[in-house]
Amino acid sequence: MPLGLGVCTVRCIRQQARAPALTRVLHLSWPGNSFRQLKATSSCGSFNPPTVMHLRMFDLARFALEEMGHQVVGAYMSPVNDAYKKANLAAGKHRVAMSHLAAEQLPYLQADGWEAEQSEYQRTVDVLKYFSQRQHPDMQESSTETARVMLLAGADLLETFLEPGIWSEEDQETILRDYGVVCITRATTAVEELLARPGTSLSRHRQNIHIVHEPITNDISATKIRRELALGHPVRFLVPDAVAAYIKEHDLYSSPDLKR
Numbered sequence: 572m573p574l575g576l577g578v579c580t581v582r583c584i585r586q587q588a589r590a591p592a593l594t595r596v597l598h599l600s601w602p603g604n605s606f607r608q609l610k611a612t613s614s615c616g617s618f619n620p621p622t623v624m625h626l627r628m629f630d631l632a633r634f635a636l637e638e639m640g641h642q643v644v645g646a647y648m649s650p651v652n653d654a655y656k657k658a659n660l661a662a663g664k665h666r667v668a669m670s671h672l673a674a675e676q677l678p679y680l681q682a683d684g685w686e687a688e689q690s691e692y693q694r695t696v697d698v699l700k701y702f703s704q705r706q707h708p709d710m711q712e713s714s715t716e717t718a719r720v721m722l723l724a725g726a727d728l729l730e731t732f733l734e735p736g737i738w739s740e741e742d743q744e745t746i747l748r749d750y751g752v753v754c755i756t757r758a759t760t761a762v763e764e765l766l767a768r769p770g771t772s773l774s775r776h777r778q779n780i781h782i783v784h785e786p787i788t789n790d791i792s793a794t795k796i797r798r799e800l801a802l803g804h805p806v807r808f809l810v811p812d813a814v815a816a817y818i819k820e821h822d823l824y825s826s827p828d829l830k831r
Contacts, residue, residue, distance in 0.1 A: 617657060617793065618650045618666045620818060621673035622810050624791040629680060632723050632753045635783040646680040647702065648673065654692035659797060661823050663687035672813040695722070696742045699750050721781075722752045726762050729754055729780070732773055733765065743772040751779035800824040 618625065625648070633643040650666040651657075660666075663684075670682035685701060686693050693701075703720040729752070731737045746752070756762050762782055766773050773780065796809050801824055806815055818824060 616648070616651060617655070617660060618648060618670045618673075619657070619659070619661055619793050620666070620669050620796065620810055620814055620823070621648065622791055622793055622796060623808070624789055626673065626676055626680075626811075627785075627789065628723065628725070628755045629677060631755055631783050631785060633679065635781070636753070643679060646674075646677065648680065648682045649686045649698060649702075650682075650684070652687055652689055652692045659824070659826065665817075665821060665823060669814045669817055672817055673811050675813065676811050694742060696745050699746065703750075720750050722746055722750055724752060724754060726754055726756045726765075726782075729762065729765055729773060733768065733771060740772070744776075747772055747776035747779055751776075751781070753781050753783060756782060756784045797824045801826060 616625070629646050633646070636643055648670040650663060650670055651660075653660065653663045664687075667682060667684040667687050674680040674682045683702075683705075685705075686698055699720050699722060732743055754762065766777050766780060766782075768774055791809055796806050799806050799809070800818060806818075810818075
């Protein structure tokens with residue numbers, strides 16, 4: 572199963588007055604509710620290592636949701652379990668530690684090690700359920716407030732929803748129906764074309780998919796950063812300074828295999 576941008580949760584607390592949509596693709600619709608408390612979480616990401624692009628995506632999602640009248644009060648990064656068996660995946664303890672350091676850059680962002688600490692790989696839907704249950708006690712301050720966990724991901728993840736054999740139909744339906752997606756667009760993906768394909772889970776749940784356009788082309792990726800590190804090149808301004816220092820201290824991503 573593919574990963575999203577990286578695990579992060581954005582908790583949005585209360586929709587104030589229902590604001591008009593910024594654009595058609597930013598329209599936020601919650602059937603049956605005049606206001607709703609939100610919490611958005613990405614799918615399990617590698618954070619291998621966490622980059623400034625991850626942080627940028629969290630901030631874009633937060634800004635867009637607040638422009639639509641929601642108050643974002645928190646976010647969570649949840650690195651994928653080691654059982655994901657991705658090539659050149661640093662140990663979970665290191666990725667969790669780096670995520671904690673990266674999260675210090677944004678006041679509403681935290682890292683959560685639950686997923687990485689489990690004995691086996693966790694499906695995206697199970698991570699969403701975990702965050703929904705974990706945050707439930709926080710939502711008891713007012714009986715009039717409701718909460719919703721959402722998946723924060725890049726547009727490339729939406730593409731995989733249409734690829735046979737990657738997602739189970741049940742998981743797709745649960746994620747899109749019960750949680751929804753905040754999707755950050757990438758230049759290579761025609762998102763609206765994906766959503767318009769008839770007879771797909773994406774078109775059935777279009778109202779629960781909220782597109783946020785990234786206006787600045789940014790090709791930063793963890794894969795390219797790992798290669799730069801293996802070559803001994805500087806990565807300052809590509810990852811938070813504290814993350815770069817941690818990588819150096821623990822001699823991560825120095826394998827010759829990464830140079831190719």
